Amino acid sequence: MSVPTQNIAVSLTGLTGDFGDRLSVIKAAGFDRIELDAVELSKQGDLRLAESLLLESGLKLSAYKEFKDFTGHKGHVIRYKMQLAQANLKMMAALGCNLLVVTPSARNRTDSDDEIIAQLRALSTLAMLRGIKVGYRPLPWSDHAYDYESAYRLVEQAGNANLGLVVDSFHNLTDLNIDELFTQVPGDKVFLIRLSDFAMSTLYTLEDKIEVDHHQRLFPGEGGHSSDLTTLLRNCQTAGYQGDLVLSANDDRYRFSSLETVIAKASQSRDWVLSKLN
Numbered sequence: 005m006s007v008p009t010q011n012i013a014v015s016l017t018g019l020t021g022d023f024g025d026r027l028s029v030i031k032a033a034g035f036d037r038i039e040l041d042a043v044e045l046s047k048q049g050d051l052r053l054a055e056s057l058l059l060e061s062g063l064k065l066s067a068y069k070e071f072k073d074f075t076g077h078k079g080h081v082i083r084y085k086m087q088l089a090q091a092n093l094k095m096m097a098a099l100g101c102n103l104l105v106v107t108p109s110a111r112n113r114t115d116s117d118d119e120i121i122a123q124l125r126a127l128s129t130l131a132m133l134r135g136i137k138v139g140y141r142p143l144p145w146s147d148h149a150y151d152y153e154s155a156y157r158l159v160e161q162a163g164n165a166n167l168g169l170v171v172d173s174f175h176n177l178t179d180l181n182i183d184e185l186f187t188q189v190p191g192d193k194v195f196l197i198r199l200s201d202f203a204m205s206t207l208y209t210l211e212d213k214i215e216v217d218h219h220q221r222l223f224p225g226e227g228g229h230s231s232d233l234t235t236l237l238r239n240c241q242t243a244g245y246q247g248d249l250v251l252s253a254n255d256d257r258y259r260f261s262s263l264e265t266v267i268a269k270a271s272q273s274r275d276w277v278l279s280k281l282n
Contacts, residue, residue: 011248012277013066014270015039015198018221018254021263023048027061033267035274037064039198039250040101042071042092051095058099065101066248067139067170067196068092074127075120075140075158076109076148082123089127097134103195104131105139105170108149120148121161128167139170139195144213151175153188160193168195172252173224173236174202174217185236191243197236199277200252201227223253223269225276237280249277 014035019026023044030038040058048054058065071092074085089104096104106127114120128138142155149155152169159167171185171194186194200221224233237249251273258266 011037012274013037013039013064013248013250014267014274015069015250015252016041016044017069017252018258019263019266020259020261023054024057026263027057027063029263029267030270031061031063033271035063035270037066037248039067039069039252040065040099041069055095055099065096065099065103066250067103067105068096068101070105070107070141072107073109074106075123076112076114076146077123078114078119081113086126086130090130093131093134093136096136102135103137103139105141105196107141107143108146108155110143110145110147112146112148117148117158117161121158124158124162124167125164128162128164132164132166137166137168137195138164139168141170141172142175144175152185156189156193168193170194170196170198172198172200173233174198174200174221174252186239186243191240191245194240194243194245194247196247196250197240197245198250198252199224199233199236201225201229201233203227218254220256221252221254223251223273225273226253226269230276234280237277241281251277 012035014030016026016038045051045054071089077085092104112120124140131138140149140155140159142149142151144150149158152171155169159169169189201224202216202220202222251270
């Protein structure tokens with residue numbers, strides 16, 4: 005099985021420049037889809053103009069990144085987050101985006117896993133009414149969804165067909181054995197795979213992982229973990245993964261380069277990924 009070029013998206017995270025210019029340059033580079041960054045969208049000020057630019061660009065939306073710090077709260081906090089989720093889902097439906105990426109809180113403030121499962125079930129039920137899937141992305145610094153096994157256990161018990169996982173290669177490279185991923189999670193319950201690399205060979209502390217996650221992600225093929233990424237891509241094929249692959253990079257050096265230079269790197273990365281799949 006090969007992944008066609010149009011199934012590879014680029015994330016808006018880490019790209020500098022005017023919102024409309026970014027969309028135009030991405031489109032001109034031959035990409036037909038993006039991962040929409042919620043923070044970047046909120047920075048535009050005029051949300052209606054940003055939505056108009058997105059629709060006019062013709063770019064498809066692989067995912068909406070991301071509804072952060074969702075599971076693990078209680079009381080008025082989780083009620084507020086559910087209200088916020090409804091607003092996000094309404095906007096996503098208007099934009100034609102059908103995958104919401106959700107992350108857990110770092111610290112679980114609920115009394116049991118049952119409450120977390122109920123939160124995931126409630127969110128995915130709301131999303132289902134709008135034809136939207138929910139992709140739960142575990143974080144190594146969360147105390148209840150810290151790897152794919154723990155996150156999938158919660159997803160599986162929630163039991164909603166439109167609730168699955170988002171796989172982030174960064175966490176695979178730092179915390180997990182890539183060969184074990186699809187023995188823990190069925191391929192059809194992985195809704196998105198985010199691909200990035202980094203230069204350091206090993207990250208020993210949680211602080212290092214958070215720093216690299218936020219500021220030192222490189223495009224696939226540019227870092228020191230090409231062999232592991234190749235293994236992940238081939239395991240995806242074997243498992244029958246059918247979703248999009250998102251190229252995600254936010255290294256600080258990209259922020260001081262021109263938009264055209266960074267998108268050229270993204271295009272080279274796309275070619276590298278395709279060479280491993282075909």
